[in-house]
Amino acid sequence: MSTTELRGRSDRWRIDFLLGAWQMLPLLISVIPFGLILGAAATDKGLSPLETMLMSGLVFAGSAQFVAAGLWHHPVPILVIVASTALINSRHLLMGAALESYMRLFRPAQAYLALFFLADEIWATALRRAAEGPLTPAYYFGLAIPFYLSWLFWTMLGAFVGGVITHAERYGFDFAFAAVFLVILFGLWKHQRRLLPIAVSAAVALLVWKLVPGVWYIFAGGLAGTAAAALMVRSEA
């Protein structure tokens, strides 16, 4: 392979990586209060800043980390925390399965590394990209690496400085992720104009959200909407 060819490759890698990082910008901003609040909550429960950063770096799953911090006391209820994490993150089974068909450009090692970073925000932005054209590993890691590093940074800062942001809702930060997901949902819907999975998911999610504590509503709504779409397929098809 000639040097120009190599340079062309690394240029394309860099361009795709930077495009991913740029398109992740709204979520890089909206994650700031969540990271700060989580860090402060974890410190409050007796986790050291280094432990909080380790949790963010190893687990990298916001809602499960919030629940873990909420359950944290001494002696640490390991089984309860791990089981809650498994339940909360069961939605990732569906998400990874749905992303599989768009990861044809990933070598196996790249795919299994990429899946470590499969937070909701990264998954949703990657799907939005996949609806417009091929999803490259460079683009995916352009989403994942800045988001991962900023999650580490903001949770650690929150652990050190404590409850700086006490009224995130005053600044509308808490609405930011909903707005981003809404825009992504709208973009996906333009490519795939189906209302049934959306309607079924919304109805089931709201019902479960009202009746069951925790974030079960995400898995329940997601599964119900998915099942509704699957059942609509005629059996002879």
Added chain:
Amino acid sequence: MRVDPVALLTFLGMLAVTYGARIGGYWFVQRFTVGPRLKAGLEAVPLAVLTAIIAPIVLATGPAESLAALATLLLAWRLPVLAAVLGGILTVVLLRAVLT
């Protein structure tokens, strides 16, 4: 700075179940033949899961959030993502100030 071994063990357990879920669905779909029914279901996963994540805040939190969600959608019709998101946040801040 201290790292309690029990805390580390807890994080490793959380890592195992989280990474397991993140690769489990992917692994399954890659290894096994996906029939038309499962394929249709998987194609609907993005719509269904995204809807479920935002349903409580968009539909059941209050008029400010619901109206701001509507504003975000209208902005997203014509504007790039960042503009629509910022517009949605601005709307929710204004509506919360007015409505509460």
